[in-house]
Amino acid sequence: MAVDDVDRRLLGLLQEDATQPYAVLGEAVGLSAGAAHERVRKLKASGVIRRTTIEVDPAALGRGVLAYVLLDADAWMGDKRAALEAIGAVEEAHVIAGPASVLVKVRAGTTEELQQTLRALHQVDGVTSTQTVVVLESFFERPPAVV
Amino acid sequence: MAVDDVDRRLLGLLQEDATQPYAVLGEAVGLSAGAAHERVRKLKASGVIRRTTIEVDPAALGRGVLAYVLLDADAWMGDKRAALEAIGAVEEAHVIAGPASVLVKVRAGTTEELQQTLRALHQVDGVTSTQTVVVLESFFERPPAVV
DNA sequence: GCTGAAACACCTCACTT
């Protein structure tokens, strides 16, 4: 789908606050409420907007420990998506180029829970070793830029 | 704030689709619409719910290249938040324990743009070297677990 | 593809249990 500059501005406004009335969105980009609504409808229909969701504070839910873990493997890891997805503390999993095979983002409640997650990662078929990078302070985590 | 099991179920439902009427949310957890609304209002007021937002498809917006970059530094990096935040392609920045100082998540449109971002990272005061991990395939990126 | 108005559904709030 063709996404023009007005669409991108609408996406930015919706990222900040998806509860705004279409009249306000339209005014911000120089459109009527109806026209703004039509733009957003198409962005949703085409998949540019995947869903409307809430952003939660992980620390408030008892997940204040963040870490990234590099997984080394002695087998092809391309079919290990389900095994990684089954580990609740794993927030992201990526196949990577370079020394290791897979990079996962882990958010745990405590260092003990982080250790349990590392054990679970070791038990995934093919994984031979892990390197853990513990986050001391997060400067920011923000959504993808739309401009 | 005390977050009980019903709150967590509401958070999960809202993560999936924040446009659902409170009547539907309430029914799913065994509450009336008004009671469900009151729960959600408190979750927002206390900051457990940071905001209502949209989830966009980065690839549809021309940001199909994902990489993680480890930054080594010869100075304290704790005051470099603003410098990193100013680089639009940097989606996350974390101070880490271990060999490197800072870990950043970069989403670029092309490998050329990734290279430009690496140059910008090198120009941040204190950064002495970078190690880049390029993502070949993302298994998944999902929001923090609420349960 | 954009504009504008009318029907509809939802949210909100005060009151009750």
Next chain:
DNA sequence: AAGTGAGGTGTTTCAGC
């Protein structure tokens, strides 16, 4: 703290340009 019902508001739809 949760349920109920009335009132106000935003959204949605549709015809017209």
